[in-house]
Amino acid sequence: MSSRRTFLAGSTAALGLAATAAHAAPSVTAPQPAAAAGGRLPNLVVVLADDLGYGELGAYGQKLIATPRLDRLAAEGLRFTDAYSTAAVCAPSRGSLLTGLHTGHATVRANPSSGGQGSLTATDTTFAQVLRARGYRTAVIGKWGFGPEAAGQDSHPAARGFEEFYGYIDHSHAHQYYPEYLWHNDVKEPIPANAGGAKAVYAPELLERRALEFIGEHAAEPFLLLLTPNVPHAPSDIPDTSAYADRSWTAANKGHAAQVSWFDALVGKVVDRLRALGLEQDTVLLVTSDNGPHEEGGVNPDLFDANGPLRGYKRNLYEGGVRVPLIAWGPGRVRPGPQAMRGSTPPPPERSPL
Structure with a gap:
């Protein structure tokens, strides 16, 4: 009988990650050596932005915020124009991404702040569990x-297939860019410089460092890295907004633009590390967002045309709330899209009537 575990295993096979019999549900408890007829299994790097709108990247028509690294990846790989999250807020969207379940069947159907179920359960099978059972090293950062x-x-990452975790467990804790601690696996690691509300260590930079270290540490074996920085979620807090200092924008809008550019640079550093280690031919990189752009903390999404040609933002069940950017890149495994071969980006679609 078909099952969700069978479906997830079949999905990995379709990506060239494993040869899985269609009738057999995989074990998700005992890791097995990874093997493939064509040689090494591909690494998977999934970078998930927090509240990045469909129109906030240059490859999707953005004019005010600089995103050169992501624009280049879109030209070298595939730029999806009709990718959707399953929800207009983060928790259910991320739950679906991890489990492959739509929000009618998923455990998490709302953000915990709304009183909904905010935890995964022992019955939730994630793609990390499936990949780990096939010999992948797995991390969520x-x-x-x-x-x-x-x-x-x-509901801890370690129980849901990730052998390494570094970052924020709790939904609301992730709203802090200068936290007094981050979790490393099952231990709280203090950040003494941020004690008492000080703003000395910007947590996204710690996440970046650990992600790059993980890639280096596991360069010789197939790995899954789910990299989930908390930018550009409100508040628009970031140490350096100098790139937009000459704009006549509010501080919140400058901060938001700088957060998007920081995310762009982060993805660029991941690509640089892959190239430096000679892994680009053996890696598939996916970059996307959990939902549409936010309009919180003084940020004006209309200034940036953050939803592109679409209507609505985060929390809205219009296209702008659920259609998200998605870029797939992998020189050895992802064939460039037509726009890359023509050397130009096609115009955005007509504004949605929704």
């Missing part, structure tokens, strides 16, 4: 977003 904020429980 950044915002997890599924409480409770404690070790040794079913």
Whole structure:
């Protein structure tokens, strides 16, 4: 009988990640050596932005915010124009991404702040569990977003297939860019410089460093890295907004633009590390967002045309709330899209009537 585990295993096979019999549900408990007829299994790097709108990248028509690294990846790989999240807020969207379930069947159907179920359960099978069972090293670095904020429980990343975790467990904790601690696996690691509300260490930079270290540490074996920085979620807090200092924008809008550019640079550094280690031919990189752009903390999404030609933002069940950018890149495994071969980007679609 078909099952969700069978479906997830079949999905990995379709990506060239594993040869899985269609009738057999995979084991998700005992890792097995990875093997493939064509040689090494590909690494998977999934970079998930927090509230990045469909129109906030240059490859999707953005004019005011600089995103050169992502624009280049879009030209070298595939730029999807009709990719959708399953929800207009982060927790259910991320739950669906991890499990492959739409929000009618998923455990997490709302953000915990709305009183909804905010935790994954022992019955939730993630793609990390499936890949780990096939010999992949697995890590999630950044915002997890599924409480409770404690070790040794079913909703912790370690229980859902990730052998390494560094970042924020709890949904609301991830709103802090200068936290007094981050979790490393099942231990809280203090950040003493941020004690008492000080703003000395910008947490996204710690996430970046650990992600690059993970790639280097596992360069010789297939790995899954789910990198989930908490930018450009409100508040628009970032150490350096100098790139937009000459704009007559509010501080919140300058901060937001700088956060998007920081995200762009982060992805660029991941690509640079892959290239430096000779892994670009053996890696598939996916970059996307959990939902549409936010309009919080003084940020004006209309200034940036953050939803592109679409209507609505985060929390809205219009196209702008759920259609997201998605870029797939992998020189050895992802064939460039037509726009890359023509050397130009096609115009955005007509504004949605929705």
